[in-house]
Amino acid sequence: MGKKLLVTGMDFLLDWVKQHIKSAEIVCTSNVSEENLCRMVEDADGILYMQALNYPITRKIIESGKKLRFISSAGVGYERIDVQAATDNGVVVMNMPVGTTVSVAEHTVALILACAKNLVKAHENVVKGGWRLLAMGVELWNKTLGIIGFGRIGREVVKRMKGFEMNILVYDPYVEENEIRNMGGRKVDLETLLKESDIVSIHSPLTKETEGLIGDEELKLMKPTAILVNTARGELVDEDALVKALKERRISYAGLDVFRQEPLNKDNPLLTLDNVVLTPHMAVQTLDAVIRMMNQNGIQVEKALNGIYENVVNPEVLTKLKK
Ligand code: NAD
Numbered sequence: 001m002g003k004k005l006l007v008t009g010m011d012f013l014l015d016w017v018k019q020h021i022k023s024a025e026i027v028c029t030s031n032v033s034e035e036n037l038c039r040m041v042e043d044a045d046g047i048l049y050m051q052a053l054n055y056p057i058t059r060k061i062i063e064s065g066k067k068l069r070f071i072s073s074a075g076v077g078y079e080r081i082d083v084q085a086a087t088d089n090g091v092v093v094m095n096m097p098v099g100t101t102v103s104v105a106e107h108t109v110a111l112i113l114a115c116a117k118n119l120v121k122a123h124e125n126v127v128k129g130g131w132r133l134l135a136m137g138v139e140l141w142n143k144t145l146g147i148i149g150f151g152r153i154g155r156e157v158v159k160r161m162k163g164f165e166m167n168i169l170v171y172d173p174y175v176e177e178n179e180i181r182n183m184g185g186r187k188v189d190l191e192t193l194l195k196e197s198d199i200v201s202i203h204s205p206l207t208k209e210t211e212g213l214i215g216d217e218e219l220k221l222m223k224p225t226a227i228l229v230n231t232a233r234g235e236l237v238d239e240d241a242l243v244k245a246l247k248e249r250r251i252s253y254a255g256l257d258v259f260r261q262e263p264l265n266k267d268n269p270l271l272t273l274d275n276v277v278l279t280p281h282m283a284v285q286t287l288d289a290v291i292r293m294m295n296q297n298g299i300q301v302e303k304a305l306n307g308i309y310e311n312v313v314n315p316e317v318l319t320k321l322k323k
Contacts, residue, residue, distance in 0.1 A: 003305055004067075006040055008032055009050040010074070013294065017048070020298030023305040038064040047071045048301055051080050059085035069321070070094060070304045074297050075284065077233065078313055079206045087314045090321055094300060094311045097152065099293035100284040105156030107283035108231045111255030112161070112199055114277045115227045116140060121274065138198075138225065140164040146197030147185070148213070149204030149232065150175045157201060158183055169193045172204070194221040199229065206233035216241040219251060227253040231283045234259040243269045246276065257283045 003024035007017050011030040018026055029040055032055040041047065041064050049057060051073050062068065062085045070092040071081055078095045086093045114120055117137040125133055145161050147154045150172040158168055168185035169192070177187040190213075194200060200222065204210050214228070215238040222228070228251055230237055239260045245251050255277045256270070262281055270276055284290065300310050312318065 003045040004043055005046050005048060005301065005305065006037075006044040007048045008037065009055070010048070016294055017298075020295070021302055021305070023302055034058055034060060037061045041065040041068060043067060045069050046301065046304055048074060048297065049081065050074050051077050056080040056082070058082055062086055062089055062091055065089075065091070070309065072096070072297065072301050072304060074293065075100060077206070079233070083314050087317045090317060092304070092309045092317055092321070093313045094304065094309060095313055096293055096297050096300065097311055099296050100289045101152045101156055103286045103289035104153045104231055104283040105160060106286075107257060107279070108153070108157045108201055108203075108229055109160050111229045111231065111257065111277055111279070112140070112201065112227065115229070115253035115255045116199075120277050140166055140199070143167070143198035144169060144196055146171070146188075146193040146200045148172070148190070148193065148200065148202045150180060150185075151203060151205075153231070154201075154203035155183060157203065158185060166199075169197055190218070191221060194218055195223075197226060198223065199227045201229040202232045202236055204232060204236065206235050211235050212238050214238065214242070216244070219245040222251050224250055224252065226251045227255065229255040231257040234262065239270070243273070246273050249275075253277070257281055 005021060005024040005026050007026060007028040009030060009032050011028050014028045024045060027040060029036060038061050041061055044065055045067050046069055049071055057071060059082045062082060068091050071086060072094045073081060074096055076095055076097050078093060081093055083093050118133060118135050121135065122133050141164060144167045146169045147158060148171050150170045162184055169188045170180045170185045171188060171190045171193045180187045213236050219241055242254060246254055253275045257279045258281055264271065270278060303310060
């Protein structure tokens with residue numbers, strides 16, 4: 001019997017997937033309910049998974065895959081895949097860590113500028129027939145940028161923001177001080193970063209340790225003029241505390257691409273604020289990044305179908321692979 005690849009949540013990419021992946025029959029579904037995926041995964045060798053659409057790959061789905069050998073997340077994040085369940089069942093989990101870094105960094109810069117310069121409010125005002133806003137923007141020159149998480153994206157943001165001649169502070173407990181200094185930054189603890197930064201930009205992954213990293217106490221440390229930007233994951237910030245801080249003008253602005261619940265509920269209080277710029281988890285959504293990322297996914301999944309696994313996030317599983 002030939003191999004089968006289950007592609008979830010990416011119907012719109014079916015033609016592309018078929019052109020790039022030749023070693024398996026492709027079955028695509030946009031019905032990402034647990035019940036449907038349990039049924040469709042039964043005879044699949046692998047899953048290509050689009051996490052940005054925000055549904056989990058549960059233990060039940062993994063255990064329904066009698067032949068399942070791998071799950072490949074099409075992007076960087078894989079926190080909605082039950083990696084422990086995959087490991088327990090001898091299933092390799094992979095992600096695609098590169099390809100989208102520059103787009104996310106550029107989107108972060110766009111959000112920083114949109115907040116600092118009141119771009120969205122000004123645009124809305126002009127469209128409504130108004131002209132100049134009374135609200136003042138701020139310069140970035142000589143101000144302080146605080147980066148939380150100095151990985152691929154955090155570093156690309158720093159490279160770009162140095163053009164604005166900003167001071168750079170970094171909080172990342174897992175990166176050596178000299179690596180940060182070599183890129184013109186200063187390694188600090190979280191409290192110092194929050195107190196001293198004019199812009200705080202979050203680029204750490206969602207883990208048990210980082211969930212709720214920025215809560216009420218942390219927001220209280222920030223300057224009333226500070227801007228918070230989050231293009232990492234919504235769960236890193238306590239959204240209720242953030243709404244309160246923005247309403248009370250304890251911080252000045254937030255630029256957000258990611259949210260606790262996506263898509264946003266219609267009654268989410270963030271939608272009522274005039275000091276936010278909100279984008280729909282679209283930081284990777286450039287033609288350049290999507291083509292690059294999907295080509296790399298094509299190569300990675302094709303190799304996985306032939307037993308070669310790259311970007312494995314549960315390497316301990318490699319010793320007990322299904323024959
Ligand atoms: P990365 O793994 O290269 O970097 C993450 C950095 O965070 C690492 O340097 C790590 O040491 C650091 N870190 C880990 N725990 C930390 C903690 N407790 N406090 C501070 N720093 C900590 O990842 P990346 O490629 O730079 O991506 C970062 C995140 O961006 C991803 O995990 C993903 O959630 C998010 N992302 C979002 C989009 C989007 O569309 N908005 C797209 C891609 C990635």
